[in-house]
Amino acid sequence: MEDIFQGYKGMALETLKKYSVRVWGKTHIVTTRGEFDGTILPRAENDDDQHIVLKIITGYNIGINVTTIKEMKEIGYKKANYKVPEKEFPYTNGQPAVKLFGTGGTIASRLDYRTGAVIPAFSPGELYGSVPELADICNLSTEKVFAVFSENMGPKQYISLAIAIGKEIENGIDGIIIAHGTDTLHHTAAALTYMVQDSPVPIVLVGSQRSSDRPSSDAALNLMHSAVAAGHGDIAEVMVCMFGPTSDEYGFLHRGTRVRKMHSSYRSTFRTLGDTPLATVTRKGVKPIKKQYNHRRKDRNVKILPYFEEKVTILYYYPNMQPDIIDALVDCGYKGIIIAGTGLGHVNKPVYPALKRAVEKGVHIFMTVQTLWGYTHMFVYDTGRDLLSMGIVPLDNMLPEAAYIKLGWTLGQTSKRKEVIDIMQKPVNDETTKREPYNGYLLYQGGVPEVEQFVKNFRK
Numbered sequence: 001m002e003d004i005f006q007g008y009k010g011m012a013l014e015t016l017k018k019y020s021v022r023v024w025g026k027t028h029i030v031t032t033r034g035e036f037d038g039t040i041l042p043r044a045e046n047d048d049d050q051h052i053v054l055k056i057i058t059g060y061n062i063g064i065n066v067t068t069i070k071e072m073k074e075i076g077y078k079k080a081n082y083k084v085p086e087k088e089f090p091y092t093n094g095q096p097a098v099k100l101f102g103t104g105g106t107i108a109s110r111l112d113y114r115t116g117a118v119i120p121a122f123s124p125g126e127l128y129g130s131v132p133e134l135a136d137i138c139n140l141s142t143e144k145v146f147a148v149f150s151e152n153m154g155p156k157q158y159i160s161l162a163i164a165i166g167k168e169i170e171n172g173i174d175g176i177i178i179a180h181g182t183d184t185l186h187h188t189a190a191a192l193t194y195m196v197q198d199s200p201v202p203i204v205l206v207g208s209q210r211s212s213d214r215p216s217s218d219a220a221l222n223l224m225h226s227a228v229a230a231g232h233g234d235i236a237e238v239m240v241c242m243f244g245p246t247s248d249e250y251g252f253l254h255r256g257t258r259v260r261k262m263h264s265s266y267r268s269t270f271r272t273l274g275d276t277p278l279a280t281v282t283r284k285g286v287k288p289i290k291k292q293y294n295h296r297r298k299d300r301n302v303k304i305l306p307y308f309e310e311k312v313t314i315l316y317y318y319p320n321m322q323p324d325i326i327d328a329l330v331d332c333g334y335k336g337i338i339i340a341g342t343g344l345g346h347v348n349k350p351v352y353p354a355l356k357r358a359v360e361k362g363v364h365i366f367m368t369v370q371t372l373w374g375y376t377h378m379f380v381y382d383t384g385r386d387l388l389s390m391g392i393v394p395l396d397n398m399l400p401e402a403a404y405i406k407l408g409w410t411l412g413q414t415s416k417r418k419e420v421i422d423i424m425q426k427p428v429n430d431e432t433t434k435r436e437p438y439n440g441y442l443l444y445q446g447g448v449p450e451v452e453q454f455v456k457n458f459r460k
Contacts, residue, residue: 006042010049011066016040019072026076029054031068038062039078089128089140096174096231098138100127101164103146103153107179107208107219127179131220137283138175138231150181150207153188155308155408161188162195165203166304175202175230179223182207182261182269185240189256190405193238193429195305200297203238204230205256209267218243218267225251225281233286235278236296237429243268244280253279253286257402257431260372273372274397274436294429307412312336314404316370317347323354330357335415336364336407339392340400345369345376346383352390359391364420366393366407368400373441393421396432406431 004022005013021027021040029036029052038054041061051063127134127142134140145164146157165176180188189205196203206226208219226241238256246268254272263269272278279288311334315325329337337358341347345367347355359365367376367387376394378384388394395403403424410423425432444451 007045007047008043008049008052012043012049012052015052015066015069015072019074021072021074022077024077024079025074026078027054028073028075029064029069030071031064032070033068036062036064089142090135091139092135095137095139097172098140098175098177098227098231099168099173100140100142100177100179101161102127102142102144102179103157103161104148104150104179104181107181107206107222127223131223133220133224133283134227137224137227140227148181150184150188153180153184155191155310158188158191158195158308159306162192162304162306165192165196165199166302169199169201169302170300172300173201175233176204177223177226177230178203178205180205180207182209182242186256186259186261186270187401187405189238189240189254189259190402190431191308191409193256193431194406194409195307196238197303197305197428198294199236199238199302200299202230202233202236202296204241204253205239206241209243209265209269216267218248221248222251224283228283229253229279229281229286233279233281234296235286235288236294237278239278240270241281242270244277250280250282252277253281255430257429258399260399260401273399273440274374275430275433275440276437305409305413308408309335309411310408312338312404312408312411314338314340314400316340316400317342319348321348321351323351326351326354326358330354330361330363334363336411336420337366338395338400338403338407339365339367340370341367341376342370344374344380344384345378345387345394346381347387349383349386352386355387355392356390362415362417364393364407364411364415364417365391366395366403366424368395368398368403370400372399373397373436375436393424395424397436398432402431 005016006023008016023040023042025040027040036054038056041053041055043053050066052066053061053063055061168176185205185207204226206222208217208222210217222242229241240254240259241251244250244252254270254277258272258275259270260273261269262271276289278290278293279286313329313334315337317339369376375397378388378394406424410420414420
């Protein structure tokens, strides 16, 4: 027998029964706070029993406390089908051939009403069913390589992706898109920058902050922008494609080693740090911001370097850090440590002996700064000089996450100290730069009069 009250229990279930209203029923509800029309949605099994969830005409969901309900009436019924049917992508002569690798994440997901969670559910082939505009941009083929949230991506996945990208380039593809969850998208972008070098075609990682079933989803536009960049753009690098401003005016293309997720839910969460983005992108094309970048080529030559040592970590320094943390990492067999130090690259004196012991045992330790913008300058203060004398190596303005990925990639190739230092300090693609541009660090603080006036003038 079909469950017509999916997930409801207690007071909420009794209210639905009282007014003979079913889940998926189009319902008019009169409450002490006003009247509402919408569709009754299922509830997650762990939710409370005091609210009924209604999807209103705008596409958003609201919760109505059952104690406020004065009257309910079901005025229609249609059970929703949240699965997008998979469609064969049409072929158009003259369009560039683009390969989309699906890994999971919000850009290919739906809401699981049983648990209330967003889950990877759409296969990449279903993307055409939900974003048919892609057919006007390129001839898209898809391959589902993983179905995981980005927190479950790691070296195994990085290596598989790098090898798969190499094969597609060898087979003549014009561009590559990787659909990826946003939480660790910048880690994967860095990994592929190191593992796939001198690509003749664009490699574009794309995600979305809001799932495809939400009216404010950025998934469709991000996909269209990534298809333009991969199929028609001239920038042949590993890039991240996401919203530029929080509106839908344009997207940014960020270099894979200088990008970072900076907000947990903002749609324009990804920012280039210590530099400017590579380009803006719209459905009409790519407009470069930086003058220097790797251009698209017609050859099929690419370097695939799929290496990674997993016993590497980031150590985020904090006041009163104890030396036993470092000793424990060494005892557990860690071969490399990236320190995100304070200021210009500092830690406290109590950890000095542990760091010295670690270096003497062959652990490779590098210093970055937790400020994210700026450089390590370890000759300025005694602390930095002491750390240099122990063998801690500064990494200029490399982001901690990019440094962690690069150290894992480096130690996958060699453990010889000089070779490791040489590889880490030689930029692959701007993970370190000679200087930061004057506009590479811009922070606008809301509430400041001049900033508020600027925002009002710019966003009328």
